Amino acid sequence: MRRKLRIYVPFALNELKTQLSYRGAFYLFILISTFSSFISYFLWMAIYGSTDKVMLGGLTRNEMVVYIFMVYVTRSIVCISISDWVSEDVVKGTVAMNLIKPMDYRLSLISRALGRSGYQFLVPSVFIWIGLELYKVNVLGMQVTGIWNILLYFISSIMSFLIFVLFDFCVGMIAFFTNYIFGLLMVKEALLRFLTGELIPLSFFPECVQRIFDFLPFSSMVYTPVMIYLGKYNTAELGFVLARQAVWVVLLYLLGSLIWKKVTTRLVVLGG
Amino acid sequence: MIEVRHVSKEFVSPKKYPGLKGAIKGLFSTEKVVKKAVEDISFTIQDGEIVGYIGSNGAGKSTTIKMMTGIMKPTSGECIVNGINPSAQRKKNAQEIGVVFGQRTQLWWDLPLSESFTILKEIYNVSDEDYAERMKFLNQVLQLDAFFDRPVRTLSLGQRMRADLGAALLHNPKVLYLDEPTIGLDLVVKDNIRAAIKEINEKYQTTVILTTHDIGDIEELCNRIIIIDEGKKIYDGSLEELKDTYGTRRTVSMEIKSPKEIVGLDLPEKLKVTEQACKVDFDEERKALSVSFDKHKLQVPQVLNAVMEVTEVSDIQIQETQLAEIVKEIYNHGLKQADS
Numbered sequence: 227m228r229r230k231l232r233i234y235v236p237f238a239l240n241e242l243k244t245q246l247s248y249r250g251a252f253y254l255f256i257l258i259s260t261f262s263s264f265i266s267y268f269l270w271m272a273i274y275g276s277t278d279k280v281m282l283g284g285l286t287r288n289e290m291v292v293y294i295f296m297v298y299v300t301r302s303i304v305c306i307s308i309s310d311w312v313s314e315d316v317v318k319g320t321v322a323m324n325l326i327k328p329m330d331y332r333l334s335l336i337s338r339a340l341g342r343s344g345y346q347f348l349v350p351s352v353f354i355w356i357g358l359e360l361y362k363v364n365v366l367g368m369q370v371t372g373i374w375n376i377l378l379y380f381i382s383s384i385m386s387f388l389i390f391v392l393f394d395f396c397v398g399m400i401a402f403f404t405n406y407i408f409g410l411l412m413v414k415e416a417l418l419r420f421l422t423g424e425l426i427p428l429s430f431f432p433e434c435v436q437r438i439f440d441f442l443p444f445s446s447m448v449y450t451p452v453m454i455y456l457g458k459y460n461t462a463e464l465g466f467v468l469a470r471q472a473v474w475v476v477l478l479y480l481l482g483s484l485i486w487k488k489v490t491t492r493l494v495v496l497g498g
Numbered sequence: 499m500i501e502v503r504h505v506s507k508e509f510v511s512p513k514k515y516p517g518l519k520g521a522i523k524g525l526f527s528t529e530k531v532v533k534k535a536v537e538d539i540s541f542t543i544q545d546g547e548i549v550g551y552i553g554s555n556g557a558g559k560s561t562t563i564k565m566m567t568g569i570m571k572p573t574s575g576e577c578i579v580n581g582i583n584p585s586a587q588r589k590k591n592a593q594e595i596g597v598v599f600g601q602r603t604q605l606w607w608d609l610p611l612s613e614s615f616t617i618l619k620e621i622y623n624v625s626d627e628d629y630a631e632r633m634k635f636l637n638q639v640l641q642l643d644a645f646f647d648r649p650v651r652t653l654s655l656g657q658r659m660r661a662d663l664g665a666a667l668l669h670n671p672k673v674l675y676l677d678e679p680t681i682g683l684d685l686v687v688k689d690n691i692r693a694a695i696k697e698i699n700e701k702y703q704t705t706v707i708l709t710t711h712d713i714g715d716i717e718e719l720c721n722r723i724i725i726i727d728e729g730k731k732i733y734d735g736s737l738e739e740l741k742d743t744y745g746t747r748r749t750v751s752m753e754i755k756s757p758k759e760i761v762g763l764d765l766p767e768k769l770k771v772t773e774q775a776c777k778v779d780f781d782e783e784r785k786a787l788s789v790s791f792d793k794h795k796l797q798v799p800q801v802l803n804a805v806m807e808v809t810e811v812s813d814i815q816i817q818e819t820q821l822a823e824i825v826k827e828i829y830n831h832g833l834k835q836a837d838s
Contacts (some may be wrong), residue, residue: 328592
């Protein structure tokens, strides 16, 4: 175990260092993504402003503000698109350089994603989170989120991270069969925004659609930790959603191993 | 050490049709095209050998290397490296081998070179003492010091190649695969790389398999060469043997005082050999006579005597067939034609 850590921790640290060496691009990315959060914020405020109802989809106006920005924070630490890296490795043939080393390709990708996640948490998520808490207390007059909820949120987020990267690894594996998955990645991005509840909280969907979402891994990626943060689950529900996340981690891990086994038997390394 | 037994590799790809109509047809077609990249290749390599694996572009060299390193699985047949089947036990095999793909780098592009080496140290579980000792040696043969703290992306090709070679050797692998290690390098760096490979082979008894298009690499490094063409092995043996068997021609170039006498001279008839065994080429304007002959059938003095009987010669040059030409001949026509 310690040896494993020693091998894979450098991948996480290196991703961090690499990100630091390309700061300019990253700040631009932050600007664009916070921008879309603000669009979403103004849109929802307009919707709440035009109705007499206090609650929409089980969320009050103030809770919606928290939802929007916590989705941003969660997304930036959970949704690390490792399939982009896989696709690049396949198209350029650099996957060969990973396979000649005595290490697990998936673990090295996940470690790298962890590094990226850590960086995105520091820049700028943690500041947006603190800003949100200050705004909540001072302007909206809400309570500070309890330490217990924050703790549960992080536990849930770690599982969300694992669910996302394990799922995304499986998506990336398609690149080994088709060589080119750029289009597919665009589709994945668009679908995930919808299915994870990033655009519209899943509680807005009709009952029957929500039941379907219950059986898919996507609601466990972003929606679950944010709802935990908002304190929307009672103890029984809490146990259920966390257990469901754990089950998805195991299932997607096994699925990924299976696909990887298939892939390595028919792997084609492109180029020279 | 390394055993390759009847290895074949086929690539299956969907059939492509020409034109726009063809592109649409291709969407619905299930026809497949099978391309055989490597066909039934077998060889055995002993400990400490340096083997040159050569062939024209697309002959299947890199594919074979990829199968030996375990990153591609052969369609049929098997490789055994140190008693390990590389494609079945990729990670175990990877611990024992070092690989340099000349056109790629295994270093971390955005990080200082030193960082790449520390990561590799962890990945291969190299102890601190071994690391210090190995680095000392690598610095001595590859001079990594000069750019050890610079990001890899800022290195020149020659520096990067030296760094890549160093990275592949950090864990003291038993087998070193080099896929075109001197591609695009200048003469001095090439020499350094070759010297380094030689030194490593001597010091650690590392088995080296290298593919290259540079005849210089082969002449300086390899005691044995394997030539493949269109996926099939066509030659396996020592370099001298190849030269002996296929480098059978010698060329004598002479500068002649009076061209007129030469025009009337029929050398093959005079020396009583066939035209094939003694080809004469005469440039009247430059007064240059060149005779290319089979060294098993004729000797240089015989040819010189025959010429000097009729005219005076002012300058003589004798050339052996170059390895480059033998190899070129083999690439062009396969082995049989080169034989005749």
